[in-house]
Amino acid sequence: MAQTLDDLPPRAALAEIARDFHARGWMAGTAGNLSARADDGHFWITASGMPKGRLDELDFLLVRVKDGEVVERVRPENKPSAETAIHRAIYALFPAARACLHGHVVTAAIAADRAKKGAKSLRLPAIEMIKGFDIWQQNPKVDLPLFENHLDVAKIARDIDARFKKTKPAVTALMVRAHGPTIWGASLQQAYNRFEILEYLLRYQAQARAR
Numbered sequence: 001m002a003q004t005l006d007d008l009p010p011r012a013a014l015a016e017i018a019r020d021f022h023a024r025g026w027m028a029g030t031a032g033n034l035s036a037r038a039d040d041g042h043f044w045i046t047a048s049g050m051p052k053g054r055l056d057e058l059d060f061l062l063v064r065v066k067d068g069e070v071v072e073r074v075r076p077e078n079k080p081s082a083e084t085a086i087h088r089a090i091y092a093l094f095p096a097a098r099a100c101l102h103g104h105v106v107t108a109a110i111a112a113d114r115a116k117k118g119a120k121s122l123r124l125p126a127i128e129m130i131k132g133f134d135i136w137q138q139n140p141k142v143d144l145p146l147f148e149n150h151l152d153v154a155k156i157a158r159d160i161d162a163r164f165k166k167t168k169p170a171v172t173a174l175m176v177r178a179h180g181p182t183i184w185g186a187s188l189q190q191a192y193n194r195f196e197i198l199e200y201l202l203r204y205q206a207q208a209r210a211r
């Protein structure tokens with residue numbers, strides 16, 4: 001077994017993450033999409049509408065960051081994720097991002113539901129796990145950026161681009177209301193770790209409120 005996800009070829013690592021997230025209920029059915037940078041200008045992304053627990057290395061397409069053009073696809077019938085625009089926005093905004101993971105996570109959707117109408121962020125609990133986002137402060141006030149969901153995914157991507165061009169987020173993560181979180185990282189393993197950590201933080205918060 002590879003020691004870390006970064007020891008695997010990117011498409012093999014993404015397929016492994018998809019199986020893992022599917023088993024944990026974070027990519028139920030066809031939900032979610034995963035990508036990894038191939039080079040500065042391109043990234044591999046999951047094919048749209050595939051059962052995410054059963055992907056293989058051929059179910060990824062190589063997409064150009066600047067215009068979304070598909071430059072390589074092994075299975076001619078495959079289309080890039082319907083949410084490719086969000087991945088493109090993240091790679092264009094954050095040159096250090098090497099991987100970008102989107103799932104549909106119940107705890108995250110419920111946390112967003114609880115937020116006031118029009119809220120632009122969710123406050124994360126100031127517990128030890130926040131260090132997983134490289135935040136090393138006593139009782140930090142850390143906000144997870146929150147975006148509205150739109151049928152037009154390009155509109156979500158434009159909102160992300162506009163907000164993050166003005167203000168860089170405190171965490172390498174965002175949440176789309178009634179939809180799901182997207183987390184990026186400087187490596188595949190870091191993005192994976194941070195996805196788990198964000199889910200832990202939101203689960204902790206929900207359970208702490210319910211006790």
Ligand SMILES: CSCCC(=O)C(=O)COP(=O)(O)O
Nearest residue numbers: 030031032033048049081082
């Ligand atoms: C039942 S999932 C609805 C679409 C979605 O939100 C998603 O994450 C999966 O879309 P894709 O095109 O990447 O399969």
Ligand SMILES: [Zn+2]
Nearest residue numbers: 032083179180
């Ligand atoms: Zn989605």
